[in-house]
Amino acid sequence: MEIEDEYIRLIFGLKLKQLRTDKNLSLFGLAKLTGLSKSYLNEIEKGKKYPKTDKIAVLSDKLEVPYDHLVSLKLDKNLAPIGEILQSKILKEIPLDLFGIKENNLIDIVANAPAKVNAFISTIIKIAQNYNLTRESFFLASLRSYQEAHNNYFEETESAVEKFAKEYQINLDQKIKSLDLEEILIEEFNYTINTTEFSTHNNLEELRTIYIPKKNILLLKENISEAQKTFIYAKELAYNYLKIEDRLYTFPWIEFKSFDQVLNNFIASYFAGALIIPKNSIVKNLKQVFNNQTWQPNEFENILNQYNCSPETFYQRLTNILPKHFHIKNLFFLRFNKTKKKELFKLKKELHITQQQDPHGNRNNEHYCRRWIALKTLNDLEKSKKLKTTFNLQISSYENSNSNYLVLSSAGADPFKKDQNRSTCIGMLLSPHLKKKIQFSEDPNIPTRIVGVTCETCAVNNCKERIMPALILNKQLQYKEISETVKGILNKFS
Structure with a gap:
């Protein structure tokens, strides 16, 4: 070399x-x-x-x-x-x-x-x-640290979105549609949209787009949802409007060649989320819901439906807005994937603002607590024959600490993988500040559950959801007991 x-x-x-x-x-x-x-x-x-x-x-x-x-x-x-x-x-x-x-x-x-x-x-x-830490996972971990260091809010990109909307006469008070963005891509940035090429290949099931830079062609998979198409177009506009050249050419990504590509992919995604869910609009809507004395799930779902986005995009956007505009900084975002008819939950995305909140990803192949609302929404979705999405909220009280979190979660089919569902959730530390900002957080009708982190480390007794004994916790307790006995012996003969 x-x-x-x-x-x-x-x-x-x-x-x-x-x-x-x-x-x-x-x-x-x-x-x-x-x-x-x-x-x-x-x-x-x-x-x-x-x-x-x-x-x-x-x-x-x-x-x-x-x-x-x-x-x-x-x-x-x-x-x-x-x-x-x-x-x-x-x-x-x-x-x-x-x-x-x-x-x-x-x-x-x-x-x-x-x-x-x-x-x-x-x-x-x-x-x-x-732990088989790949180059890509190292880059993604670096990106998460960068996001967390800035409370996941980037004023420069927020301002760029507002400037873009003004220049291209996009009304941020109305739901953004894919056709509006497609017109700008074609007329202003000379894009050609091809929706036939994907059907000629059998091994591209997980991809939605491929961008061909030399000819400015965007290969787009047919029959994707309107929300997906809108997000894809918004990202492409971000790459062009922000003049980002070192970029990824597929959605979702296959590999990163450099950290710059990881960072630029994030910036383009942030721009897309801020365009589809404008800052002023979402702040106004959240204030109305947060001022309710009781939890009104329909109102929250109505807010989500006001925007042309997936639940994941909406929850990701909350991680930008809550720390900056509501000063709610002790929060986490998680995304889980689950293959249907299997008991394996995989944590695919996580973000922690201010500090490392529980829960967080483990690397020991332990079993996540089945009492988490993020996992419950996945199980509820799989059990239901009618629902396409599930939505729920609970207060999670961690048995190994004094921390309580208000956690919202949604689950639906994974748009990229067959026979898989995924859930996204956002958890906010139940502090005095949060209770002032979110009035319904003290609604006694919100279910409260004692939760652990993993079965192997959990001390909750008679847990019906437990699928593994507390092996690690029991070993720790055993060592503690031995240590106390040794101390007693030393004191006896000293």
Whole structure:
């Protein structure tokens, strides 16, 4: 693998710094020893300069290491993880500046405590390998962190939507229709919409669109829902209006080539959601429902039906609006998928604003609590022969904490996968602030359920929904009991 000059400089600098510190030399001391200036050596160690052969020879001689060792790209064991990161170019693929981090500063931090930091990096790499953490899932985790750091609200994109609507005379007070957006794509951005190509291929069941950039053709699957079509067109408009070039070409995505594509896909999706569910409209509607003293499910569903969107798009939009306009920041968003007639629930999407709320994804193949409303709506949908969608609300009281959440959930058929249903939910911490903002949250008719996180860690007794014993919890209790006995023995003989 070819390594860029920048990384060759960084690796040389790391090796030089390690050799200097191993000999307990300061930069000043190394400068005196070699006759090279302190500022020059500092720039070498920071990866800004690569010394000429005569200077390397001097360093080799004074530090008493072979010349070939200095110029080799092979790092000692305690620096090897840094080499893995540098050679993988992962730092180039993730725009660290989004998090206020400069790459050279990060390398410098790592180099200042190589043993501890590299042990940490090695641990992360091993965890990733053990849990099959793919490149894509790493990028998606980085994106989630970026969203959470900004409370999932992006004013620049919100403003771009309002500007776009004004320029193209879209009335944000009316339901957005796919035909209105299709006209702009064709007339303004010279799109050709092809709805016949998909039918000639048998292995594209999960795809809805393919964009062909050279000819500006959008291949669109026939018979998709009006809400899906509207969202797809809105995303395409986002890519064009915001002049995003590094983009994905399928919906849903198949693979990401870079973090920029992950981020740009999110920006385009955010733009689409903000266009279909305009900020001012949804804030006004939510205020009306939140001011009710009792829970009125029909009113909430009526709000959802005012917009040409799927329940998932609506719930995702709530994660933008609630933190910014209602200051409800302790919340989570989850999406579960379930294959019909199987007891396997897969958490496919999650987002946590402010802090890591329960529940959150587990990587131990444990069984999620069946008392969650998100799972109940899926089971209710499967049991029903008439309903196409199910909707419900409950207060979830976690048995292992004092946290109570007001959780809303909807379930319906997965539009992308045959024989699968999916549910989306949003949970909000029942704090004094929330009770002031959402009047119906204290409605005594809202069911309250004690819930766990997973069966294996749950202490709820006589749980009819439990499908696995509390294996992990029991082991922890056993170890605690042993620990207490050992303490008693130590006190007895001390």
